[in-house]
Amino acid sequence: MATDFSGSSGPLSVAVLGTGIMGAGMARNLATAGHEVRAWNRTVDRARPLAEAGIRVLADPEAAVRGADAVITMLLDGTAVLDVMHRAARGLKEGAVWVQSSTVGPTAQGELAALAREHGLLFLDAPVLGTRQAAESGKLTVLAAGPDAARPVAERLFQAIAATTLWLGQDGTEGAASSLKLVLNSWVLAVTNATAETMALARGLGVDPDRFFEAIDGGPLDLPYLRAKAAAIRAGDYTPNFSVEGAWKDLRLIVAAGERNGVRLDLAEAGAERFRRASEQGHAGDDMAASYFASFPEKDTPDTAVASD
Secondary structure, eight states, rough: OOOOOTTOOOOOEEEEEOTTTTTHHHHHHHHTTOOEEEEESSSHHHHHHGGGGTTTTOOOOOHHHHHSSEEEEOOOSSSHHHHHHHGGGGGOOOOOOOOOOOHHHHHHHHHHHHHHHHOEEEEOOEEEEEEEEHHHHHEEEEEEBBGGGGGHHHHHHHHEEEEEEEOOOOOEEEOOHHHHHHHHHHHHHHHHHHHHHHHHHHHTOOOOOOHHHHHTTTTTTTHHHHHHHHHHHHHOOOOSSHHHHHHHHHHHHHHHHHHTTOOOOHHHHHHHHHHHIIIIIITTTTTTGGGGGSSSSSSGOOOOOOOOO
């Protein structure tokens, strides 16, 4: 029988599976909010610093989820989520809330929802939007769809990790939140690739990027995200907020979703190819702004990015 959390205000037991760029910040904020947090990561050593925040770091996903009120998955793709949740299955508590926050696309989300039903979990399709900084400061945007019975727990979790929660219905199995996440990422990744190509073209033509920004300053072509990614490229700082590997994966999901629904996405397909080249040039773990390097033959790839004259 599902546990009733409607009248509960005490700490929740939360398992965070996947403590990479986003998951680590989410886990820390949940612990800061007073919840009892356990963390698992495929590479355990990368999760160990979380212990300083009072988080139990475990090497086994089954141990991490055992008896937890809620499980948050923040992994690379649907295959990884399925694998880890199968490994964790014997520790899952019936009636626990599964907040599935990995970007996996609506098709994989259906498979995950079926797994949740098999184990008596309350399933939320709940991808997040935001940067590493937003995850660390608890300012993510959560896109959520799932049953009302999950909301008392979910809303307490989202209060710790997010500035905004957009509820998109009571059925997490239809992928409403995952579909919206693909639409949002389509835009984010298009802007990133356009920024990278613009900076590369400026370098190739010998144009000072400062002149470009002076020309668009404050007008309809100006965009904060453009400036943020351009600044990373110009500084040669590819500390990941969203990795090249993750961007390439998401664009493959986006192109496939378009094809299944009769939509041709030429820009997304070309963008995926840029991220593939950047990944093969050794930038898979770098921030997606490193798609800049895809504009140059590998032997001519600059060590640093565009600087002003």
